[in-house]
Amino acid sequence: MLNHKLHDLNNIIKSALIFMEYRIKTEHVSLRKKFTPNIPKVQVNADDIFLVIVNLLTNAFDSMPKGGKLLIESKCYKGRDTCVQFSISDTGCGIEKNEMDKIFEPFFTMKADGEGNGNGLGLTICQTIIENHNGKIKVVSSLGEGTTFTVCFPARQIIMLN
Numbered sequence: 001m002l003n004h005k006l007h008d009l010n011n012i013i014k015s016a017l018i019f020m021e022y023r024i025k026t027e028h029v030s031l032r033k034k035f036t037p038n039i040p041k042v043q044v045n046a047d048d049i050f051l052v053i054v055n056l057l058t059n060a061f062d063s064m065p066k067g068g069k070l071l072i073e074s075k076c077y078k079g080r081d082t083c084v085q086f087s088i089s090d091t092g093c094g095i096e097k098n099e100m101d102k103i104f105e106p107f108f109t110m111k112a113d114g115e116g117n118g119n120g121l122g123l124t125i126c127q128t129i130i131e132n133h134n135g136k137i138k139v140v141s142s143l144g145e146g147t148t149f150t151v152c153f154p155a156r157q158i159i160m161l162n
Contacts, residue, residue: 006041016053028067036075063092083152095141
């Protein structure tokens with residue numbers, strides 16, 4: 001757990017949103033934020049999680065070339081697998097069912113646009129980072145309706161500080 005320290009997930013998300021502010025303003029994307037206040041801190045490498053969030057946001061923007069809606073939220077999920085999680089949802093083009101199993105494979109990309117964008121490593125790197133934090137990344141998508149990526153950090157890494 002090199003460089004893993006206690007961090008407020010909301011602060012990491014907010015930093016990533018500041019980093020992406022230009023795209024939010026220039027690409028006609030309506031942003032909605034739903035942050036659970038006083039969310040439990042998680043033991044993570046903040047730089048790594050920042051990279052994951054920026055990559056997921058970039059993919060969301062790329063899937064909405066004519067604008068759309070973006071929702072980013074954080075919460076503490078209590079259930080069979082209690083975790084602190086964040087989700088990024090877009091109203092973009094979505095992912096075809098036959099491609100869902102491939103999106104985390106190295107060099108698989110849906111961005112082959114002839115302009116050199118997308119080398120197919122972004123989601124592979126995100127998945128590796130999240131797994132190195134003992135977390136999970138899930139995706140739900142409907143073609144033509146959008147995509148939601150959810151990242152969850154397990155309860156054993158949640159440390160409640162009052």
